[in-house]
Amino acid sequence: MPTRRQVIATLTAASAAANALPNAAQAASTAADSFVYCLNMSTIRGQKLGFMKELEVAAQAGFGSVEIWLDVFQEYLKNGGTVKEARKKLQDLGLKVEQAIGFASWIVDDAATRAKALEQMKREMELLAQIGCMRVAAPPVGAQSADSPLLDLQKVAERYRAILDLSDQTGVVPHLELWGFSKNLSRLSEIMYVAVQSGHRSARLLLDVYHLYRGGSGWQSLELVGKPAIEIFHVNDYTADFTPQTITDADRLYMGDGIAPLGRILAAIKRPDRPVVLSLEVFNKSYYAQDALKVAQTGLAKMKAAVKKP
Numbered sequence: 001m002p003t004r005r006q007v008i009a010t011l012t013a014a015s016a017a018a019n020a021l022p023n024a025a026q027a028a029s030t031a032a033d034s035f036v037y038c039l040n041m042s043t044i045r046g047q048k049l050g051f052m053k054e055l056e057v058a059a060q061a062g063f064g065s066v067e068i069w070l071d072v073f074q075e076y077l078k079n080g081g082t083v084k085e086a087r088k089k090l091q092d093l094g095l096k097v098e099q100a101i102g103f104a105s106w107i108v109d110d111a112a113t114r115a116k117a118l119e120q121m122k123r124e125m126e127l128l129a130q131i132g133c134m135r136v137a138a139p140p141v142g143a144q145s146a147d148s149p150l151l152d153l154q155k156v157a158e159r160y161r162a163i164l165d166l167s168d169q170t171g172v173v174p175h176l177e178l179w180g181f182s183k184n185l186s187r188l189s190e191i192m193y194v195a196v197q198s199g200h201r202s203a204r205l206l207l208d209v210y211h212l213y214r215g216g217s218g219w220q221s222l223e224l225v226g227k228p229a230i231e232i233f234h235v236n237d238y239t240a241d242f243t244p245q246t247i248t249d250a251d252r253l254y255m256g257d258g259i260a261p262l263g264r265i266l267a268a269i270k271r272p273d274r275p276v277v278l279s280l281e282v283f284n285k286s287y288y289a290q291d292a293l294k295v296a297q298t299g300l301a302k303m304k305a306a307v308k309k310p
């Protein structure tokens with residue numbers, strides 16, 4: 001494990017690197033090839049299309065990348081689908097699975113629950129590798145409710161290290177996810193500490209426009225995150241009708257339909273060495289009441305407009 005001195009040194013280096021980030025005026029020149037447009041299936045989850053149909057809708061809408069939900073994929077397999085068929089479908093549609101959303105309780109204090117979660121994650125990571133998905137979300141499942149105990153971040157770092165070690169076996173990297181509403185890991189400072197203190201070179205952060213606002217971190221904190229830590233970023237928007245205390249998942253909007261400082265955020269996460277995956281993640285009930293293809297097409301158009309906006 002890194003020492004406290006090493007952790008401070010790493011954060012200091014990240015902060016120094018942030019000084020070179022573009023300002024708001026420079027953000028206007030953000031090139032489209034700096035980002036990959038991805039559809040998180042949460043955006044059309046309410047239509048209950050099933051795994052294969054979700055992929056078809058994403059491709060028809062013009063997406064080349066998707067972020068799947070493990071429960072939907074596993075339901076497809078349970079009902080007779082095969083990994084081979086899924087791989088062929090992805091290939092035929094020209095889609096890449098950038099990441100999967102899973103809910104293993106790897107973070108909790110209970111050792112027995114944690115052991116089962118590690119077994120679950122290993123199985124899921126091996127499954128994902130078979131369809132070319134090399135990332136999986138690692139949110140603080142089981143430690144998010146108001147009555148959950150406040151966890152020791154050093155212990156959380158050790159537990160994150162344990163699932164990162166699984167990536168050495170499977171090739172699928174768990175990305176530490178910020179949940180702004182959670183009792184634990186609701187702030188960027190907390191997940192930065194856990195990622196650095198894990199001492200694993202593959203440690204990565206999974207951030208979100210909504211969750212940064214919901215947890216009170218704000219976009220400014222992004223400038224303290226080193227570029228290698230962000231490979232995929234959940235995008236959405238919100239209006240002035242909601243405070244961080246009152247906003248919910250269902251209040252997320254398409255990019256550009258609210259007041260989130262998207263230009264600043266995109267400028268802060270843009271990398272010089274590789275494109276960052278922007279994954280549209282919303283849970284809006286009014287979108288669920290619409291045709292899924294229309295929702296996906298609208299979402300992609302608004303993502304591209306937000307990236308190009310000065």
